[in-house]
Amino acid sequence: MITVDKDKCTGCKVCVRSCPFAVITIVDGKAEIGEGCTLCGVCVKVCPEGAITITRDRKAKVNLEDYKGVWVIAEYNEGNVRNVTLELLGKGRELADKLNEELAVVVLGHEIKDKAKELAKYGPDKIYIAENKYLAQYTTDAYADIISGAIVKYKPSIVLFGATPNGRDLAPRISARLRVGLTADCTGFDIDEDGNLVQTRPAFGGNIMAKIISPYTRPQMATARPNVFKKPEPKEKEAEIIEIPSKILPISIRTKVLETVKVGEQAEVSIEEADVIVCGGRGVKSPENLKILQELAETLGGTIGGSRPIVDAGWLPQHKQVGQSGKTVAPKLYIAAGISGAIQHIVGMRTSDTIISINTDPEAPIHEIADLAIVGDLFKIIPELTKQLKQVIAERSK
Amino acid sequence: MHIVVCIKQVPEVSDVKVDPETKTLVREGVPSILNPFDEYAVEEALRLKKKHGGEVTVITMGPPQAREALKKCLAMGADKAVLISDRKFAGADTLATSYTLSRAIAKMDFDIVFCGKQAIDGDTAQVGPQLAEFLGIPQITYVIKVEVDPEKKIVIAHRETDDGYEVIKAKLPVLMTATKGLNEPRLPTVMGIMKASKKEIKVLTFEDLGGSEEDYGLKGSPTQVVDIFPPPVRAKGEKIIVEDPKEAAAKIIDFLIKRDLI
Numbered sequence: 182m183i184t185v186d187k188d189k190c191t192g193c194k195v196c197v198r199s200c201p202f203a204v205i206t207i208v209d210g211k212a213e214i215g216e217g218c219t220l221c222g223v224c225v226k227v228c229p230e231g232a233i234t235i236t237r238d239r240k241a242k243v244n245l246e247d248y249k250g251v252w253v254i255a256e257y258n259e260g261n262v263r264n265v266t267l268e269l270l271g272k273g274r275e276l277a278d279k280l281n282e283e284l285a286v287v288v289l290g291h292e293i294k295d296k297a298k299e300l301a302k303y304g305p306d307k308i309y310i311a312e313n314k315y316l317a318q319y320t321t322d323a324y325a326d327i328i329s330g331a332i333v334k335y336k337p338s339i340v341l342f343g344a345t346p347n348g349r350d351l352a353p354r355i356s357a358r359l360r361v362g363l364t365a366d367c368t369g370f371d372i373d374e375d376g377n378l379v380q381t382r383p384a385f386g387g388n389i390m391a392k393i394i395s396p397y398t399r400p401q402m403a404t405a406r407p408n409v410f411k412k413p414e415p416k417e418k419e420a421e422i423i424e425i426p427s428k429i430l431p432i433s434i435r436t437k438v439l440e441t442v443k444v445g446e447q448a449e450v451s452i453e454e455a456d457v458i459v460c461g462g463r464g465v466k467s468p469e470n471l472k473i474l475q476e477l478a479e480t481l482g483g484t485i486g487g488s489r490p491i492v493d494a495g496w497l498p499q500h501k502q503v504g505q506s507g508k509t510v511a512p513k514l515y516i517a518a519g520i521s522g523a524i525q526h527i528v529g530m531r532t533s534d535t536i537i538s539i540n541t542d543p544e545a546p547i548h549e550i551a552d553l554a555i556v557g558d559l560f561k562i563i564p565e566l567t568k569q570l571k572q573v574i575a576e577r578s579k
Numbered sequence: 580m581h582i583v584v585c586i587k588q589v590p591e592v593s594d595v596k597v598d599p600e601t602k603t604l605v606r607e608g609v610p611s612i613l614n615p616f617d618e619y620a621v622e623e624a625l626r627l628k629k630k631h632g633g634e635v636t637v638i639t640m641g642p643p644q645a646r647e648a649l650k651k652c653l654a655m656g657a658d659k660a661v662l663i664s665d666r667k668f669a670g671a672d673t674l675a676t677s678y679t680l681s682r683a684i685a686k687m688d689f690d691i692v693f694c695g696k697q698a699i700d701g702d703t704a705q706v707g708p709q710l711a712e713f714l715g716i717p718q719i720t721y722v723i724k725v726e727v728d729p730e731k732k733i734v735i736a737h738r739e740t741d742d743g744y745e746v747i748k749a750k751l752p753v754l755m756t757a758t759k760g761l762n763e764p765r766l767p768t769v770m771g772i773m774k775a776s777k778k779e780i781k782v783l784t785f786e787d788l789g790g791s792e793e794d795y796g797l798k799g800s801p802t803q804v805v806d807i808f809p810p811p812v813r814a815k816g817e818k819i820i821v822e823d824p825k826e827a828a829a830k831i832i833d834f835l836i837k838r839d840l841i
Contacts, residue, residue, distance in 0.1 A: 198598070198603075198605060198606075198607060199598070199603035199604070200604075200606065201603070201604045201606065201807060202606075203590070203606040203609075204642070215642060215669075216641075216642040216664070216666055216668070216669040217641065217642050217669060217670075218669055218670050219670055219672070219797075219804050220670055220797065220803065220804065221804040221806075221807050222804070222805065222806065222807070223603055223807050227603060237803070239798065258741070321708070321717070321718055322717065325712075345741065346720070346721060346738075346739070346740055346741060349704050349705075349720070350708060350718070350720045350721075351708075352705075352708075353673070353677075353704075353705040353706075353707075353708035353709045353712075354708045354709070354711065354712050354718070356674060356705070356709065357674060357677060357678075357708070357709035357710075357712035357713055358712055360674065360801070361674075361801055362672070362674070362800075362801030362802040362803075363673070363674070363705060363801075363802070364802055365673075365701075365702065365703035365704060365705055366702060366703070379805075383702075383810060384700065384701055384702065385590070385592055385595050385604060385700055386592035386593060386595065386699065386702075387810060388592070388595050388596075388597055388604060388810070389597070389603075389604055389807050389808070389809060389810065390807070390808050390809070390810050391804050391806070391807050392804070392805050392806040392807075392808075393802050393803065393804050393805065394802070394803050394805055395801045395802050395803070396803060397801060398801040435716075435717035435749055435750065436717050436718075436719060436747050436748070436749045437747065437748045437749070438745050438746070438747055439735070439746040439747065439748055440745070440746040441740070441743070441744075441745050441746075442737075442743045442744050442745070442746065443742050443743040444742065444743040444744070445742065445743070451741035451742060452741075453741065454741075457840075481841070498743070499723065499739060499758075499759060499760040500739055500740070500741060500742060500743065502759075505592070505593070505699060506615065506616075506759045507759070509702075513840060514835075514840050523593075524593040525593055528592070528593070531813070532810075535838055535840060536813075536816070537831060537834070539827075543818075543820065548816075548818055550813055550816075551816045551818075552813075552814070552816040552817070552834075552838075553816055553817055553819075553830075553831065553834045554816055554817065554818040554819070555819060555821060555827050555830070555831065556818065556819065556820040556821070557820070557821050557822070557824070557827050558824070561824035561827075562824045562827045562828060562831075565824040565825055565827070565828040566827075566828040566831055566832070568828075569825075569828045569829065569832055570832065570841065573832060573841065574841070
């Protein structure tokens with residue numbers, strides 16, 4: 182509950198201005214908290230009079246002590262484990278060690294046991310495997326049924342998913358079934374003094390960060406943004422293999438995947454998992470010119486992306502779009518070529534480790550967030566850069 | 580065919596600024612808009628209605644101001660609008676929100692539920708799948724193409740993936756979340772706005788939805804925001820103006836080597 186001490190409140194409006202959800206109004210000279218309050222506590226922090234207090238008096242319905250261990254739900258793409266799964270195993274190890282509990286990875290698929298066993302070198306103590314021909318391809322129903330069943334049976338305390346299209350399709354389904362807390366697209370995890378998982382995520386287009394806990398329900402579930410956590414170095418290590426119940430009635434799968442269609446280059450990594458993205462904007466001028474960006478991306482071992490105007494023009498497929506109406510990316514290196522840097526674009530890439538911008542306009546907003554801003558002509562600079570890079574790489578391999 | 584579209588009123592996120600002193604969001608003067616992804620959902624519902632007949636109902640949970648977003652949908656051509664509003668629903672996270680929506684929608688006779696992929700303020704993309712689970716119906720997320728056969732009661736949709744799309748078939752009723760690429764949402768016409776102003780917005784409260792108070796609003800929300808803080812500030816970079824492309828390329832390579840990126 183949130184309460185305003187009317188005797189202390191001076192009606193100064195500091196809380197009104199600071200409320201991220203715009204639910205505070207001044208009524209008769211005193212602050213009044215309206216509908217839509219999420220108890221985020223910003224007003225409590227900013228109130229100069231200390232007039233606002235939050236009391237949390239809820240109790241858990243389950244015995245939290247019964248839930249132990251950190252689970253990572255593995256995701257495979259055409260038989261290859263996705264990077265985000267390995268990144269989560271690295272972070273999961275850290276969380277499990279802090280809790281002094283076990284780390285497990287959960288693998289669903291068809292004839293996947295040998296591949297699942299290979300995950301042992303990334304640190305889990307246990308590998309849960311569900312094998313069934315109906316798990317060969319991801320479907321919401323089959324995956325939600327098997328994982329929900331396993332959670333009820335083994336009672337993990339934390340369950341982490343990659344914030345991929347499938348992870349974000351699956352995790353909310355399971356959270357609603359089990360009626361537990363779920364936090365989307367996290368960029369940080371920690372354990373607080375009470376042993377709760379503290380989940381950090383951006384909101385409002387990355388304008389603010391929020392720390393979220395789920396103190397009354399177990400397991401605590403979250404999806405994590407790819408490319409944020411470090412992939413652990415593989416080590417020789419044993420893990421206990423546990424086969425989980427995987428009986429599936431075909432009739433329980435209510436969506437049927439008739440076809441999987443790939444658009445664009447075949448062997449590319451997804452834009453959300455790429456280490457390097459070369460992203461083109463309006464300044465690229467024509468679809469043919471994307472070739473020079475593509476060549477640079479290939480030389481750097483990365484992939485190509487596009488801003489909204491060039492995706493809308495049909496030069497690149499929709500799944501290549503970076504920005505608010507496309508994908509949010511956080512690669513190690515982001516090269517923005519001919520992109521001016523509208524805020525809707527910036528919110529989709531500003532958490533990249535390193536940003537290089539190339540744009541002829543010295544006033545382009547993209548230059549303001551770049552680590553290295555080059556005011557110049559991309560048509561001259563990028564081919565030259567690719568050429569010099571190839572030389573550097575060739576010399577190294579000698 | 581009855582299509583229900585869940586919508587949300589959101590702040591125009593790109594106009595939101597952070598106060599450099601208090602490090603909090605400045606919401607003053609930031610307009611509220613219909614969540615852009617919901618526009619695709621409303622548009623697709625209207626197109627399906629035009630093709631196959633039926634009715635489109637838009638629904639939202641929010642404070643009384645959220646009427647404005649519903650009115651926009653009515654002006655686009657939706658038939659009915661429902662506002663779920665009650666102080667008991669305040670403080671809802673995605674789970675409590677989807678539960679509340681499910682209580683209202685379950686009482687309707689529906690064939691399709693549409694949601695936007697995600698709302699641009701929270702960016703969670705969770706309400707759609709959670710609602711589908713509470714309604715006990717299948718879901719197809721991130722749809723970029725939809726075809727419905729009302730006779731056979733099936734839908735075939737293209738679901739956007741990392742590197743293309745999946746073609747998915749499901750029986751009605753189904754919940755789908757709409758994403759960019761599905762269609763080009765129409766703008767309300769003057770005629771539409773006039774018609775919408777005469778339409779009634781039905782309000783549902785806790786009394787109407789029933790159930791236990793424990794499942795709604797803050798009490799029904801397992802997640803809790805414990806802190807809000809500004810994102811880490813990027814260190815100021817270096818801006819250089821170079822005429823010679825060779826020199827520019829060499830600069831970039833030096834920089835990449837220094838940062839251990841090549």
